[in-house]
Amino acid sequence: MKKLLTTLLIVYSCSSLHASAAKKIRLLDTLSVPTQDSIRRDTLIEVEIVSTGYQRLPRERATGSFDFINQELIERNPATDFLSRLENLSPGMLFNKGDASRSDPFLIRGRSTITADAQPLIVIDNFPYDGDISNIDPNIIGSVSVLKDAAAASIWGARAGNGVVVITTKRGLQRKPTIEVSSIYTVQPKPDLNNVSWMSASDRVDWELFLYERGYYDVAKMSNTITARANPIPESIELVLSGPPDLDKRLDALRNQNVKEDLSNHFYRNASSHQHGISVLGRSENYQYAFSAGYAAEQYDLVGNSNDRVALRSANEYQVNERLKLDAVISVVMNNTTHSGNNGLNMINYGRFGLSPYASLVNSNREAAPYYGNYRKAFLDTVGQANHLDWLYRPYDEINLSTNKVDTRDYLIGTGVTYTVMNGLTAHLNYQYQQQLSIAASHNSADSYYARNEINRFAQINPQTGSVIYPVPLGGILSTRNETLQGHQGRGQLVYENDWSGGMHIINAIAGYEIRSKVTDRNSSMYYGYNEKISVVNNRVDHQNYYPLSTSAGTDRIINSQGLSKFTDHFLSSFANASYMYRNKYTVSTSIRKDEANLFGVAFNRKGTPLWSVGSAWIISNESFFRVPSIDFLKLRATYGLNGNVSRMASAYTIARFDATGFIHSLQNASIMTPPNESLRWERVKMLNLGLDFSLKHQRVSASIEFYRKNAVDLLAEVPVDPTLAFTVAYANVASMQNTGVDIEVGYRSLSSAVNWNTSLIYSYSTNKVTRYLMPESNRGYIYANSLYGINPVVGKPLYSAYAYQWEGLDAQTGDPLVVMNDVISKDYLGVYNAPLGDMKYLGATQPIHFGAIRNDLSYKGFKLFVDISFKLGHIFRTESLENGLLISQWYGHGDYARRWQNPGDEMNTFVPSVVYPANTHRDRIYKLSSVHYHRADMFRLENVRLSYTIKNKGRAFRHATIYVHGNNLMPIWKSHESIDPYYNNTPREFGRFSLGLQFHL
């Protein structure tokens, strides 16, 4: 590569002088020059210039799979984050929601790795963006290119296996400065907590009385140990034990309480956000500028949780002389996220047994009520003879007493030099520095329950004098975690673009080197006795000694969490890519890239495997023999190539961990944690892409159909190894997967004068399966079936699959769940639990197989209405139901309790088994994984509806102004499950977001 570059340098140094005589040098960005392709058509249509991050080229000339999303489409969704705005815009891009988002929230053309990160690479202008994606202000985006196949993405080599999203920022294109101003206000009603199924307060009280009678709470009657006195018991049982004369009346009062009302009224609110942006864009003869500033503030539906972001960006290009152009980018993003001590509906955070459905968190005077989820009231009243700090836990007060803040500062400075060596040949040098500081502080104030509880637990009280010593100092507790990310990226690149003989030959080539370094430092600390008003901490905390606790017979040390870590990623790459177009009909393209990284060790880097691609395209409609009047454009494309991916589960080196002493000596010694794997290498994704683009009837209909197959090989996965090698399991590049899919995009536009109607359909079909995996299958199928979104590779099946026990209803005599195992109806729950996967039923993938959207735009004069519908089909989800064991051990339970089998005959009307005491763990497990809970998650949803009105007025103060109302995340139009929306499967159901937006272009 070095040699090649040297040669190129010589060519360039000599030929440039020759070229200086050339008459015409293209000024500024080639982007702005309308290409012949666009002029050729009698209807002038904006040419889509896609960007790979290395170069920009008209989409028509590309062989690969590029998708182009323009600014108008980006602004179609008013979300404050950039990723949400990409939803439903490009085929092949999948945004998983609901339970499925636990697997992969965002994918391009499916997951093709087992252990590596599956998130697509995000590139802003020239360089990959390493920071937090939520720092990207949508306001800066001019367009987005999505690179999906090998030819498009392979220029990114080892990081392109998951696809690439290239953001091109706004540029000033017109001499008259454009000022874009926008404001969006959004509200979203508070979520519906009743979407989470809970057993009723009344059922819970009855159930607890039943448990009491069976002796479950007998231990609470004893008071011989601290633990027995301290351990909380449900409020109903406290009542029974205290035995007031009006017991029944008071129990009935509990039965009528509903904690969800307290939560909904006092812990949740309507979410809202507002965002404002201003961009100033323009150019003069030799200067191009773009400034933008954005502000976004969000209040989430949980009281106390919010986020705000300020983003500033300045991008300038300066044409020094005919040949030399300089550019500079400076961007600063400040993002602050605050989470309060509001647990919302997260019931397990309320104490050792969760939140009881009849708890009262706020009393009638709107004051916080205590909740005895950690200790019994009687214990708190007596322990330490009232010498402790207030020990009550009042969840409602906690909202304001604890905060968890993450402040991020993201600085980015980039600079570039472009030198036009001769007509067609330019040399580019680019450098970018990024620093992202993230400061997370979790502050439990002096009054917070967490701080008071820690202080009290450790407090040493002298029973005679009542004097108290506080090993945990009085005051708040502050935990901090700081992270600094520093990235340097540099690139030297030669670009050659030229055409001859009136465009008969068009050549487009680049070659260069790239260097990237990303270093992440983290540190965390914990401070006691923190007083935020005067910023003092107590640093005399004894973390060494064990103290007797007030809450148990044991001792404990005061937690000290301190840590330091540092991660380094180094990459060196060389790349080249070229395309040639002949007579505007035939295009061939090729690319090659070699990456080296500090992950793989010298031995591998020395060998290296280049990643490459080849592609070709044929514009049939430009052939003279092509005479189909209705088809005005027809193009065939095919590409094949190799992209890469990185998994960090293994190391090329021996990794050891040190210990201070051995077993029989006190010498420092080291255990080997990971064996060296010298043949560790990039995961590789071989990708075939076939595409057909056409447009009909003067571009009224345009379509693109693509078929792809991705064979991911050398995937890093666990593999059994010969024990002679000292390990029985290791990570190695041994697994393979295959993704197959189709992406279709069809657009229709009516060209009538008054009413304009545009519609587009995007549709994707995407499947994947594991084709090679060497770990022996566990002989217990339960392990695979229990986790729907964990990775349990099974050869021949999708990476995320649903398996279940074949449901056979309830036993008519006992209400026990029945399943079919090996053609026999079984109640042998332990036996079924131990059955292999082969005896279970495979139900399908848990990520959608068919997905897409239909976008409709209707415009009449200044009015515009659009309606977006999305669909996801072909996948499976699992609904929740009653867990008998949880019903006993916790203070809550699933609402299916009310539908449980109670008497013979009930089995005709319900699938919820009888409740038994004591519980049978395996019975619960088998019921949970039986096919009765698995359903198709198919759905069509109304995503966006917007009505806007635009005034165009060239003479006045603005060029045009738009006002709109917008609804987003509106509702499912159709879903295969009659009652449960898979997006909100037993979680609070969110409602639509409604926005009011204003846009001015001055």
Add this chain to the structure above:
Amino acid sequence: MAGFPWDCNFTSKKMKKMKKVIIYIVAFICTYGCSKSEFLNQKPNQSDVVPQSLTDYRAILDQDRDVNGMGGTGRGPVPGLGEIGADNYYIPDANFRNLRPQHQNYYRWDEKVYLDYPVFSWNWPYLTVFYANVVLSGLESSDFDSDSQEYRELLGEALFTRAHAFYHLAQVFVPPFDDNNLDLPLGLPLRLSADINEDLKRSTIGETYARIEDDLLRAKNLLSSEPLVKTRASKQAVYGQLARLYLTKRNYESALAYADSCLYIQNELLDYNSLNADDRFPFSDIENNPEIIYLCNMATPTGSPISSQHARINSDLYESFMELDLRKKLFFQSVVDGYTFKGSYSGNLPHFAGIATDEVYLLKAECLARKGDTIAALDELNYLLSTRWHRDEFVPFNTNHDLPILDLILAERQKQLIFRGQRWIDLRRLNQENFQITLKREMDGQEYFLLPNDNKYTWPIPDDVISFYPSMPQNPR
């Protein structure tokens, strides 16, 4: 159309400007080109320690759990299958039924022994080999001062550690050494690097022994005789191991020479009179046991047939200890259904399988006796036994003894080295010399025999190993 480099037409001003640009670009390329390997050698995660320095390798060899089998984790470089197959113990019927099925197969010398349980006798010694290989590969790949004391010691220790483990593996998984079978491809897979991609095949028996011998001979000149701790190899450990090796090869002359060299450096014996027979583990003070030359344990999983939970001392063997022989009380503990072993030099439950002076004395005595030097042989034996008996009660053996001197020495060898892993090795060797020792197991009225020189004196290679190398020859059984 672009011009060609050869028809350039320079003007000086532009040339100058161009030069500047070129210099910048070349400088850019150079800056990284020069430090490229350094750039790519940065650790991805700072808390990972990639062993690189001599200090790191020192620490790796001092990992006494994996290298020496300390810490009661059932690890160690010496396979337990040898002792499991030998005749120092029996298992009462009731205990037999509690054994894991695979362990029952071990005890019966079954045709098919391995079921689904890992063969720790293979896995753990190879773990030790791996540690040694990490150090050996590391020492080779970097530029260390190969004359420094530290380097020489590390190299010597690693070579010893690997050779010692290979030797013991060979005593269990490789047919007995014989001049006639050296070319058989039934030696060990000699794992010589740390890389998990190393392709392995079985060496010949001759190659296995040659590797052990070469490594030990190399190590002998590198090591000092004053190790800081007994878990590290020393010159005397190498001599002791070489003596063992030649004894196994029935090269008694060399064995004698190395035993002598070993005892020349370390010859102290522990006076058993100083110990308390009531202790749960009488040899628990391992720091002050002067006999230990090299400290390591036998790889035995929990609940193995020879664990004192199951195994009872062979009655004849127990009875062969005289009443005034201190070992009868120091080695054994009476339990309801017999006697269990408590005399491990590990000072606890794990079976000590390292090298100690008592073994070297016995080895020397045997070699002397075989040489015909009976007086010298008896001197060595008597010197040892005088520390094993009640003070002043020991009557030294003399040439008038009714047993042949060699038999006498071998009997004492079995008694002193009980559960040290040596008995199996001796049985293989002695039966080669026509001692015709047949072993017998009895449970539930059923009898099982292990005949002299039976193929079952070589345990099969674990099935999961063979499954990785379908062409790997399995031991005949």
